[in-house]
Amino acid sequence: MVLKGILIGIFVSLPVGPIGLLSIQRTLNRGWKIGFLSGVGAAVSDLVYSSIAILGMGFIDDFLERNRYIINEITGILFLIIGISIIMKAVCNKKVNTETKEDIIHPAFSTFLMGLSNPMTFFIFLAIFTKIGIDVNVDNFKQNIVLVISIFLGSSILWFFTSNLVKESKKNYKECSLSFIDKIIGTIISIFGIMNLLKGIMRF
Numbered sequence: 788m789v790l791k792g793i794l795i796g797i798f799v800s801l802p803v804g805p806i807g808l809l810s811i812q813r814t815l816n817r818g819w820k821i822g823f824l825s826g827v828g829a830a831v832s833d834l835v836y837s838s839i840a841i842l843g844m845g846f847i848d849d850f851l852e853r854n855r856y857i858i859n860e861i862t863g864i865l866f867l868i869i870g871i872s873i874i875m876k877a878v879c880n881k882k883v884n885t886e887t888k889e890d891i892i893h894p895a896f897s898t899f900l901m902g903l904s905n906p907m908t909f910f911i912f913l914a915i916f917t918k919i920g921i922d923v924n925v926d927n928f929k930q931n932i933v934l935v936i937s938i939f940l941g942s943s944i945l946w947f948f949t950s951n952l953v954k955e956s957k958k959n960y961k962e963c964s965l966s967f968i969d970k971i972i973g974t975i976i977s978i979f980g981i982m983n984l985l986k987g988i989m990r991f
Contacts, residue, residue: 792934795915796941799833799908800826805866805976806901810946812873812972813894814953815965821894822953826946828895832902833912834939840912841931855906856986862904863983869901870977877969 801807806829814822902908957965 788930788933789937791919792937793941793944795837795912795919796830796833796938796943797945798915798941799911799938800830800942800945805870805979806898806905808972808975809869809873809901810898810950811953812969814950815957815968817894819950819954822950823946824893824895825898826950827943828893828898829902830939830942830946831895832899832905833908833942834935835903836906836908837912837938838931838935840909840916841935858904858906859983859986860988862901863980863986865901865904865980866976866983867980869897870973870975870980873969873973873976877966877973 807826810822810825810829813825
């Protein structure tokens with residue numbers, strides 16, 4: 788069960804979405820610690836949704852289904868603001884290499900909110916549990932706690948190695964290359980935001 792949980796955590800946290808890209812961008816610009824903490828923040832949101840999926844809270848499913856358009860709007864606005872902010876900093880060539888007191892929201896808390904605003908994570912966990920045959924019994928509290936902690940551990944392990952790998956690869960990039968990467972990442976995150984906004988507006 789522990790191994791399955793770790794593998795699920797690694798799979799769900801693969802840095803292919805906007806949150807993963809944001810964590811990579813922060814690692815490149817602000818160092819390993821900020822990038823890792825950003826990944827851990829996302830891992831905590833995974834922990835919340837995996838707990839809900841394991842507990843089988845049907846009313847959460849109903850709530851997400853009823854409000855998915857509003858949630859898409861909120862998620863879209865959040866991604867769009869962050870994406871545009873990254874692009875603007877890259878255009879202005881503003882680099883922040885260390886954590887400063889200027890942060891309005893802690894990097895880990897911001898990615899936690901971003902992850903929490905994406906209800907698809909809940910359905911992904913449900914699909915994974917069904918696919919790999921995990922029999923979740925809401926009465927087996929100990930087993931459920933072990934599984935949830937294992938998923939969080941897997942996510943944290945992935946981000947520990949990912950942030951270290953990105954930190955090491957940074958040595959091969961020049962300043963102009965990092966600025967270009969920022970623009971690409973900011974654009975991709977903004978596109979995710981626009982897509983979510985359109986889903987909410989068009990009720991697609």
